[in-house]
Amino acid sequence: MTDATDAVLDSVAVDRAAELIAQATNIVVLSGAGISAESGIPTFREAQTGLWARFSPADLASPEAFARDPARVWAWYHWRRTLIARGGPNAGHHALVSLAATQHLHIITQNVDGLHQAAGSASVTELHGNIWRERCSNCAHRRTARIAEAQGDAPVRCADCGDLMRPDIVWFGEHLPTRALATAEQAVADADCVLVIGTSNQVYPAAAFVDTVVAGKATVIEINPARTPVSGDVDCCLRVSASLALPAIVAALDAGQPSR
Numbered sequence: 001m002t003d004a005t006d007a008v009l010d011s012v013a014v015d016r017a018a019e020l021i022a023q024a025t026n027i028v029v030l031s032g033a034g035i036s037a038e039s040g041i042p043t044f045r046e047a048q049t050g051l052w053a054r055f056s057p058a059d060l061a062s063p064e065a066f067a068r069d070p071a072r073v074w075a076w077y078h079w080r081r082t083l084i085a086r087g088g089p090n091a092g093h094h095a096l097v098s099l100a101a102t103q104h105l106h107i108i109t110q111n112v113d114g115l116h117q118a119a120g121s122a123s124v125t126e127l128h129g130n131i132w133r134e135r136c137s138n139c140a141h142r143r144t145a146r147i148a149e150a151q152g153d154a155p156v157r158c159a160d161c162g163d164l165m166r167p168d169i170v171w172f173g174e175h176l177p178t179r180a181l182a183t184a185e186q187a188v189a190d191a192d193c194v195l196v197i198g199t200s201n202q203v204y205p206a207a208a209f210v211d212t213v214v215a216g217k218a219t220v221i222e223i224n225p226a227r228t229p230v231s232g233d234v235d236c237c238l239r240v241s242a243s244l245a246l247p248a249i250v251a252a253l254d255a256g257q258p259s260r
């Protein structure tokens with residue numbers, strides 16, 4: 001956790017965020033690992049709790065790692081799926097569902113956990129794939145991941161060609177899915193208000209969206225307990241957890257007036 005995690009909710013910033021959202025007609029959310037942190041899913045980059053503090057990305061999330069030791073990579077993703085299944089969506093994910101009931105809202109996420117959809121968000125673009133899908137490393141075969149199956153965390157083989165199945169996610173050194181990228185670019189170009197939630201804005205090319213947004217015409221709200229490279233350039237900063245900030249913004253909007 002960051003040293004700002006215990007920060008108090010700033011009601012002036014909540015009111016400002018609610019005002020910017022109320023004025024907008026086309027809202028885009030750019031979400032990162034931080035929105036799922038309070039579901040018990042470690043983020044990648046935080047020094048104390050981030051996944052990479054204990055594991056090296058090169059050992060686990062790259063095609064080379066999978067070629068070298070598929071069982072180890074498979075076991076790691078199996079462990080992450082159990083964490084996600086156990087944690088489920090949190091108040092931040094749920095608040096975005098509430099927000100979409102009254103606002104035109106599209107979510108672009110770097111997360112692979114599927115928790116926006118699990119909460120009930122319908123309009124979601126996944127830039128890095130989804131941990132609940134698996135695909136063959138050789139042919140076009142895909143299937144839904146099953147955490148409770150007999151193989152446990154052992155690598156699964158393709159039912160069509162016998163090659164190894166792998167998580168249908170974008171690993172380091174791989175390209176982002178073309179269609180998701182195009183959808184995200186269009187959504188960001190059309191947005192008049194962008195919420196940047198729980199991302200360190202350091203992992204490219206996803207971070208480029210944030211750079212584009214802060215340079216553009218849309219108003220930008222950042223929700224993150226820690227400062228990021230774009231914090232100085234946004235219209236409104238809520239330096240608290242997403243599960244605290246988002247329900248407060250929804251409540252302020254529901255009240256139709258600034259929160260007290």
Ligand code: NAD
Nearest residue numbers: 032033034043044045110111112113198199200226241242
């Ligand atoms: P990151 O780990 O680089 O950054 C996480 C950010 O979230 C940090 O800036 C941190 O201050 C902030 N944060 C921590 N707790 C928060 C909270 N409660 N509320 C709001 N913000 C909080 O993650 P990233 O920017 O998403 O990029 C890293 C990569 O990690 C991405 O490629 C993503 O695909 C991947 N990833 C995904 C998951 C997931 O699916 N849940 C988990 C870990 C990493």
Ligand code: ZN
Nearest residue numbers: 136139158161
């Ligand atoms: Zn196959």
